[in-house]
Amino acid sequence: DAGITQSPRYKITETGRQVTLMCHQTWSHSYMFWYRQDLGHGLRLIYYSAAADITDKGEVPDGYVVSRSKTENFPLTLESATRSQTSVYFCASSVGQGWYEQYFGPGTRLTVT
Amino acid sequence: AQSVTQLGSHVSVSEGALVLLRCNYSSSVPPYLFWYVQYPNQGLQLLLKYTSAATLVKGINGFEAEFKKSETSFHLTKPSAHMSDAAEYFCAVSTSGGSYIPTFGRGTSLIVHP
Numbered sequence: 001d002a003g004i005t006q007s008p009r010y011k012i013t014e015t016g017r018q019v020t021l022m023c024h025q026t027w028s029h030s031y032m033f034w035y036r037q038d039l040g041h042g043l044r045l046i047y048y049s050a051a052a053d054i055t056d057k058g059e060v061p062d063g064y065v066v067s068r069s070k071t072e073n074f075p076l077t078l079e080s081a082t083r084s085q086t087s088v089y090f091c092a093s094s095v096g097q098g099w100y101e102q103y104f105g106p107g108t109r110l111t112v113t
Numbered sequence: 114a115q116s117v118t119q120l121g122s123h124v125s126v127s128e129g130a131l132v133l134l135r136c137n138y139s140s141s142v143p144p145y146l147f148w149y150v151q152y153p154n155q156g157l158q159l160l161l162k163y164t165s166a167a168t169l170v171k172g173i174n175g176f177e178a179e180f181k182k183s184e185t186s187f188h189l190t191k192p193s194a195h196m197s198d199a200a201e202y203f204c205a206v207s208t209s210g211g212s213y214i215p216t217f218g219r220g221t222s223l224i225v226h227p
Contacts, residue, residue, distance in 0.1 A: 004156075035217075040122075040219065041219060042203065042217050042218055042219035042220045043157075043203065043217040043220075044217075045214065045216075048214060058214075090156055090157070092156075092157075097207070097212070097213030097214070098145055098207060098213045099145045099162065099164040099207070101147060101159040101162055102149075102157075102159075102215065104149075104156030104157040104158065105156050106154075106155060106156050107154075107155075107156055
């Protein structure tokens, strides 16, 4: 199906475990983004990517790792999950910078116990 | 640097009443501005955007926003609220000062009473 998808939609993991959230888009958009959404904080940017093999830190990158070997995929890895990383994670993509809007995935709700 | 402030984390209106959601931005360079809507358990979707072509921007579902440079504002309005408008609304700004990576406000939850 065309669009932007995220998997899993829900995940429960334990403190200290590694977990990877997947993001896939079918539009060949250049830019991809990872956000976390927390009550009272709105959306905060974790990492973004301007193209395959080009990534950059956002506002809250600590504890997260990203890679982008293919244009359509942008996985987010929590190397050693902590309770403070319990959140809803959104992936987004856009054609380019500036006035281009972002297209968001449905989100992954992650709980770290 | 760029930033966005959304005044009011919650706004409550009656069905049929005017909706006004406030957004003020901070930027020393011309901005691109966006309003997104998020329905429960969904991702965000674009309502409208300002790209300098016109100061009054019309979006989907009867929403519109006016860019006012002198007030550094981009408030979202709808003449008559509908129950289906109940959602979270986010304002975002993109400028050269932020490498054109959008910065989002904290969001405003719109509650519509019957």
